[in-house]
Amino acid sequence: MATVPSPGSAAGHRLVVTLPSDREIEMTRVFDAPRQLVFEAHTSVEHMRHWWGPRGFTMVSGAMDFRPGGAWRFVLRKPGGQEYAFRGEFREIVPPERIVWTFEFEGAPGEVAVETLTLVERDGRTTLTTRSVASSREARDAVLRSGMEQGAGETWDRLEEYVGRPR
């Protein structure tokens, strides 16, 4: 089996993805950081621009009004130059444990997902869970596909190798 090394998997912090219902995607991962810090990394563009988006993408513009009802919008640029814009609004903010926000890819306007981020700290480590509820099953499946397509790049071939192994 081919392996795809990543700092996360090396530390044993594997991302777990589940589909709790036809419209949902849930992701869970543990971070070696206190909850307060993980929360803070989500509270401003200054933080988000360092990590939000696929590897190699840069945030060329970002705005977020971090309060309930406040809007956010990020524009990411792919290494090839193509840009992708995302927007939404914050619905609920409970520091340092919970953020509920809406998420819309401007390339698929009208498909608004509601995402709930939950942070739980234990022994200095933080378990991050995001549960995203799409407007329909079709929209959810389109999101699953887009993740796959965005993920294409240098890891694509290795993933092919991994996924395509005989079983």
Add this chain to the structure above:
Amino acid sequence: MVTSTRRLDAVYAALADHTRRAILARLAAGESTVGALAAPFAISRPAISKHLRVLEGAGLVRRTRAGRVSRCRLDARPLAGAAGWLERYRRHWEQRFDRLESYLRELQEEEKPHGHRS
């Protein structure tokens, strides 16, 4: 790429219906005639045939005909591709979360010179 994406669409669409999932579960226990397959379901024979055509279209069911008897069997190979689809999504997001992890590490490194070591 396009072809494989379309095939996965067909697999996911086929799996989205609970009657079709029940048919697949039944075929996982062994091949069956269309008649025996339809028996437990409270829907018409044409409705079952329609579900079978969807499953065939997704490559999940193979049908063979011997005289007037049509037999079905499961072909699970496309399911591996469907599982692979989710795995790719997972890998994609794992990389995104790796970025967050690296950034959190940087933030913690920055804090250390000013405070005590943990």
